[in-house]
Amino acid sequence: MHRLTALAAAATIAMGLTATVGGASPGDLRLDRSDYFEAPGVDWLVFSNTNDGLFADAKISGVELIQQGVRTATNGDVRLSATPGQWDPAARFVSRRVDKASGTIEAVLEYPDFRYTIRAERRGGSVVLAVLLDRPLPARYAGQAGLNLEFVPSAYWHHAYQADGRPGTFPRYPADAMVRTPVRNLASGRSDGPGAEPLPFAQGRTVVLAPDDAARRVTIRTASGRVEMFDGRNQAQNGWYVVRQLIPTGRTGRVLEWTLDAASTPGWLRPAVIAHSQLGYAPAATKTATIELDRDDRRSLRPRLLRIGPDGRETPVPIPPARPWGDYLRYRYLRVDFGAVATPGSYVLEYGATRTAPFPIAPNLLATSWHASTDVYLPVAMDHMAVNEAYRTWHGDPHRDDARQAPLNHEHIDLYRQGPTTDTRFAPGEHIPGLAVGGWLDAGDFDIRTQTQYQVVRLLADGWDWFGPARGLDRDTVSVDWDSRRVELHVPDGTPDLLQQIRHGAMQLLAQFDAVGHAIHGIVEPDVGQYTHLGDAASKTDGLVFDPALKPYQRAYDQRGGRSGTPDDRWAFTSRATALNYGAAAALAATYRVWKGRDDAFADRCLRIARKVWDDEHSHAPDTFHHGNTTGGRLEDEEFAAAVELLAATGDQRYAARVEALLPAIATAFEGNALAIARAVPLMPPAFRQAVLPLVQAWTRASARTAAANPFGVPITTGGWAGSGTVMNQGIAAYALHRLFPDAVDTGTVFRALDFIHGHHPGHDLSLVSGVGARSKEVAYGSNRADFSFIAGGVVPGVLVLKPDFPENREDWPFFWGENEYVVPEGALYILLANAGNALEHPTVARLQPN
Ligand SMILES: [Ca+2]
Numbered sequence: 001m002h003r004l005t006a007l008a009a010a011a012t013i014a015m016g017l018t019a020t021v022g023g024a025s026p027g028d029l030r031l032d033r034s035d036y037f038e039a040p041g042v043d044w045l046v047f048s049n050t051n052d053g054l055f056a057d058a059k060i061s062g063v064e065l066i067q068q069g070v071r072t073a074t075n076g077d078v079r080l081s082a083t084p085g086q087w088d089p090a091a092r093f094v095s096r097r098v099d100k101a102s103g104t105i106e107a108v109l110e111y112p113d114f115r116y117t118i119r120a121e122r123r124g125g126s127v128v129l130a131v132l133l134d135r136p137l138p139a140r141y142a143g144q145a146g147l148n149l150e151f152v153p154s155a156y157w158h159h160a161y162q163a164d165g166r167p168g169t170f171p172r173y174p175a176d177a178m179v180r181t182p183v184r185n186l187a188s189g190r191s192d193g194p195g196a197e198p199l200p201f202a203q204g205r206t207v208v209l210a211p212d213d214a215a216r217r218v219t220i221r222t223a224s225g226r227v228e229m230f231d232g233r234n235q236a237q238n239g240w241y242v243v244r245q246l247i248p249t250g251r252t253g254r255v256l257e258w259t260l261d262a263a264s265t266p267g268w269l270r271p272a273v274i275a276h277s278q279l280g281y282a283p284a285a286t287k288t289a290t291i292e293l294d295r296d297d298r299r300s301l302r303p304r305l306l307r308i309g310p311d312g313r314e315t316p317v318p319i320p321p322a323r324p325w326g327d328y329l330r331y332r333y334l335r336v337d338f339g340a341v342a343t344p345g346s347y348v349l350e351y352g353a354t355r356t357a358p359f360p361i362a363p364n365l366l367a368t369s370w371h372a373s374t375d376v377y378l379p380v381a382m383d384h385m386a387v388n389e390a391y392r393t394w395h396g397d398p399h400r401d402d403a404r405q406a407p408l409n410h411e412h413i414d415l416y417r418q419g420p421t422t423d424t425r426f427a428p429g430e431h432i433p434g435l436a437v438g439g440w441l442d443a444g445d446f447d448i449r450t451q452t453q454y455q456v457v458r459l460l461a462d463g464w465d466w467f468g469p470a471r472g473l474d475r476d477t478v479s480v481d482w483d484s485r486r487v488e489l490h491v492p493d494g495t496p497d498l499l500q501q502i503r504h505g506a507m508q509l510l511a512q513f514d515a516v517g518h519a520i521h522g523i524v525e526p527d528v529g530q531y532t533h534l535g536d537a538a539s540k541t542d543g544l545v546f547d548p549a550l551k552p553y554q555r556a557y558d559q560r561g562g563r564s565g566t567p568d569d570r571w572a573f574t575s576r577a578t579a580l581n582y583g584a585a586a587a588l589a590a591t592y593r594v595w596k597g598r599d600d601a602f603a604d605r606c607l608r609i610a611r612k613v614w615d616d617e618h619s620h621a622p623d624t625f626h627h628g629n630t631t632g633g634r635l636e637d638e639e640f641a642a643a644v645e646l647l648a649a650t651g652d653q654r655y656a657a658r659v660e661a662l663l664p665a666i667a668t669a670f671e672g673n674a675l676a677i678a679r680a681v682p683l684m685p686p687a688f689r690q691a692v693l694p695l696v697q698a699w700t701r702a703s704a705r706t707a708a709a710n711p712f713g714v715p716i717t718t719g720g721w722a723g724s725g726t727v728m729n730q731g732i733a734a735y736a737l738h739r740l741f742p743d744a745v746d747t748g749t750v751f752r753a754l755d756f757i758h759g760h761h762p763g764h765d766l767s768l769v770s771g772v773g774a775r776s777k778e779v780a781y782g783s784n785r786a787d788f789s790f791i792a793g794g795v796v797p798g799v800l801v802l803k804p805d806f807p808e809n810r811e812d813w814p815f816f817w818g819e820n821e822y823v824v825p826e827g828a829l830y831i832l833l834a835n836a837g838n839a840l841e842h843p844t845v846a847r848l849q850p851n
């Protein structure tokens, strides 16, 4: 510690007692129990979260404000432009120091040739935020480097601001004066046009955000000069309002200082959240609601359960009192068990002023809850097809110009990489014919990620095997016509939709083998300018194969079809990877299993290629090219999956030998391989089952430990992408293993996973499946995110645990991909999990009528 700082700290400690008793007022910030500043309804975080390096900007970093339970400000840091976006430069985090005694949090950060300190000090109810420089700002950053603090637009819509007393209203939609900045936009790759940046919409020595609302009011006062307010949405739909001041040149020490005042409301407590299943409960089900309380909420209230009659009359139903669970993250939790209530009906739960949406207690809820995922979500995700729903076109027929061979040694922003050779007969940039067929658009973005394709195919094939027509998985509400490349929602065509989805995924896998002889990493737009596309996928490219003989934007039509001089076609990343080949082979073998007897020519083609891949890969050393999450999983896991699926498809004992040999290696990632292991057990000799049993028992014990770590009884991950998928995977693994080892695996895991997905989780109580349950995710990161809308049946990653203790899933702002982005496998996982729950609740029911 610096000598002067040490003296100041000692003085503060000496004065501490008097200050607490005599001087502190209720709105004063404290820095004692957590590593952030706190007052009632106000938390200032200072570099609790930092950029993860994958993107410069995920709007979770730097100085952040949580006001009355909503994270309204982020990215308080030195940035190089007024409204930086996802790929713009940000400083590298070096270190952070929290000095609770002096009430100071400091972070050191650096750009390649420029290091600085951000210091936040508590002064009464204010945070004094300063930028400190040891050396003057390098000349090349003059007019670029500034202190930024970003505010989420949705929290300030319909509110006032004032700049040195001049009143304004926050812009609901961006329409500011712009200045062209082609060089900077070229560097960040954020636009395929010339690019421009907004001019400020307000400026002053003192700005006040939302003076009209104590829940949102923040005052920012600069010690010298003026701050400016910008609207980042002029450049990117996910932009925020930015308060900014340029760093002066030629100075060292405390070069900028802002005083930040966020209104604190004495005695404010976050309203209780009653986490529960929005879908409802079967009469015989375990029924647990978890009440999430402000940690300072010491009231002891009695939860109430009310049955709603047809006339609106509310009848209280006796339930036991809530039991304390303890603290988790920043909240205190109570548990309510109302499993004894079995009378069908509509119910609500109440705790204090909090009241849930109505939920049913009724049989067969899970028999239909997955329908939105097959009727709507999966078809909307289909690439290379126009998708129509009644009066609405979701998208035209995208990417008819797929695809060009990716350039050598090229690393792509979406975790793709081409190695030093093409491993195909195509030259870099050359059109690869045959790829414009089948597959699903990966997520909120528009690439074909091969791992996604083969994972979804196998999951849906497992769903077909486990539940099949007997449980209504032959549902048909979607017309799919590959000849006209058209999909029509809510119009049956006589073929089960699940089988059509499996086929659509397999068609893309087959196309890859036909085109280049092996599975490729995927097909993805060339650059950020196209990657950020929002809107109809079919308008992202011109649909015409690139012809270098034509001029840009020139088109030509001949007997081969149309050609274009615009190089907008997606790129195929094609470096050989044995793991990918096995993954694709496994999915093709699974496709064979469900399609044989329906279309033998197609099924046989799938199996033929799967067997050929296996033989090829067993004739040479594996290709171990690996990058990001696009070149396959662990080699042993992928080979095991292929062996299991080929064994199931053919009965050939060569594959059984590899299944047995690989078991010890794949057991180190047991849960990820659980479905393949479960598929293998009935096909293998009894000794295999004996070898698997202790692995199952160990997994059960480990699962019980994770279940005890939080009030929700499921694994809650803490990475940069929230964990719905992890929860669903564990639930489905439990179901698959319970079928084989009923004494070793109980079914509680399946229902805890379902409850979690349906709303029994931290942060809020919304169902994470859009459109499923009375209140569900209606603002998500699908292709329609700029409309603050959703795609029914899609599942979002869910509750992201921000450091150090803040669970977040935003329903007012779709653009947090780690919280809100649909990915196709999650839709498939939900179909399986819901059916697993349904099968467990109704083990002997053959075919259910819709509720
Ligand atoms: Ca992607």
Ligand SMILES: [Ca+2]
Pocket (backbone or CB within 6 Å): 476, 477, 478, 479, 480, 492, 493, 494, 495, 496, 497, 500
């Ligand atoms: Ca159909």
Ligand SMILES: [Ca+2]
Pocket (backbone or CB within 6 Å): 401, 541, 542, 543, 544, 545, 546, 564, 566, 567, 568, 569
């Ligand atoms: Ca094109």
